Amino acid sequence: MGTLPPNHLINTTSNTVQSDERTAEQKAIDEWLPITSARNAKWWYSAFHNVTAMVGAGVLSLPHAMSQLGWGPGVAVMVVSWIITLYTLWQMVEMHEMVEGKRFDRYHELGQQAFGQKLGLWIVVPQQLIVEIGVDIVYMVTGGQSLKKFHDVVCQDCKEIKLSYFIMIFASVHFVLAHLPNFNSISGVSLAAAVMSLSYSTIAWGASVDKGVQADVEYGYKSSSTAGTVFNFFSALGSVAFAYAGHNVVLEIQATIPSTPDKPSKVPMWRGVVVAYIVVALCYFPVAFIGYWMFGNSVEDNILISLEKPVWLIAMANMFVVIHVIGSYQIYAMPVFDMIETMLVKKLMFKPTWYLRFITRNIYVALTMFIAITFPFFDGLLGFFGGFAFAPTTYFLPCIMWLAIYKPKKFGLSWTINWICIVLGVLLMVVAPIGGLRTIIVQAKTYKFYS
Template identity: 45%
Template structure:
């Protein structure tokens, strides 16, 4: 009974319930043991309403740099770069003229490849046919065209051969193939003399074209104190310097389109005007004979060299592809190859008609003075337009060929 009385007399303890939402004055935190404990009250009373940043630039403590989500994203980016889903970009490429802009597309690739692939070398193809004849001439030209297209496809694929790495220049590709030091020495000299030689040739041809156009348009009225040939070279170079102020390769895509149109136009005019006129008398389509077998061999080799000289543009393939964005789902070789196929369709429409139409119009007389006189009579009234088109095409090509391609 005494135990029962003791239990009845014991005072009841007060049950204190923890509120689900802590008071603003005593906020609660979660301790390592899992129990809630009140925080010390701040000296200044704080507003109970939550503050949401409305400005564009948030304070540093609201930045997600130190959050777990940011760390997860950084780790995921590093993993994707390692497996090749993302391309590691060289910070130096951001200020180089070629890779400064990476918003190229298939249209830009078509413009650049067409502008770089058609040149004045195509006008010499009938001379090669004069030494090879119909059969061997067409066969050699077809094989050279297929080989050019195949090697271009190889370069397009090699641009991103290693996942996560882009070879934007020949020097970088040579370093990957032959090593760091040997690759530089193997690719540096050919790239320098090709770029410098092409730019020098275009300056000489552009200055001569401007001089011829000025003489034709002005006539005897400007014969008192004309500019010399060297001065015309300086005029052409000055105009090229003005065009070279454009910042990157994508910014001159419109000029590449103009250069491609002029190249296709004057190539088409040459063979159309030649075919539309009566052929000269005593024309023959037999290959030119030489005095000795050695001379015949050298003539054939010269003709094959002319055909090979007509194909160009490989020295810009990797740089053109470097101006395009590339991701794992949308690699850069897809728009590059699409634009290259369109460009080489137009290149075939220029080279084959010039070679076949020119040889049909003049035969083996194409390399003699009779053919030159006939050509002057045929296109004499169109020479002004041809000179203008040739000048515009050479001025545009000089910008494309003189782009810095050696800097790594």
């Protein structure tokens, strides 16, 4: 499982020769694939890509997660998650170029370095795909729900329109945007999404403050049974894990930044990550704590649903959410496109053509749209995906890789911190999907398909 320490890893010379030995065809393929096609990004690209990846649908569920956790555990889980995920994100940024002259442009390449060529793929790729496809499905639901809320708020006397149709409307945008070739080409969409995330988060807690503490507010657990309370607690842990999910695309984002021995990519990347995490704190903590403070355990699973007035502000916030999740969907879809296109071109020997990209990406958008229409359980989906795949890739897989590659001194500070993160992450991975699955089952009892 272990590898040699970083100072004994592959040297620059052998790696440079290796890269120069690529055939013209291999170079053309690398220049065509989404992740390796452009390496001219600036540090601020890292900042808004990370904000877009991190601050998504999850922030709107945080007050509801707080209502299931309670004040003490809720505040502790929020703060500890912020610290652990910032630490593991730092580890990934550091490991991107731990081998001299080589860059790990994709999460699974880092996994292969830590665990071996075959095992690394099997450990990382399934989890990363579950995360990225899962996020895109949840964002389809979120985009459709926010469009529906916007319609219902603006036009209260209009005829009721099914959520399914709004999800289709939201998906139609992605049938166009999905054909942007790489991360740099979606930087404008990502910047708009990052600005929107800060905007609707501010509206969410600002409108909550304006509304004030509700007359009949209660902070006790809502469920009448002990089992219900425990399962809801587990599901809420998954919702928090879902909110801290940027790790699954961080190496792919860093791959777009230029790097030289004098100016390694980790310097501008880390600067962008720090800015992004400050924005994350400004979005998450006020929304979670103020939203719960004002509404207590009666808060909806999406805080904007609890806020009815002022009408124009809530309508605007919902439209901001739509714009944001458009960008977030693309950020998480890009590594999936890269995996699909790499497999088709390098393994199955398809030619890298525009129509191959056109067909595969349209199929992907259509598939996520269909699943979202079929299972639009926002709260349960957050808990299930948050625990099942986000906990490993965000909370403890980077720590395991760090231990495997760097081999820190046993019982030293680095070793201890990593093992604490691993234990907490594994617990989260075990309990959160149980709560999320129960929520889905409970909601499914009264749900009519394609309503």
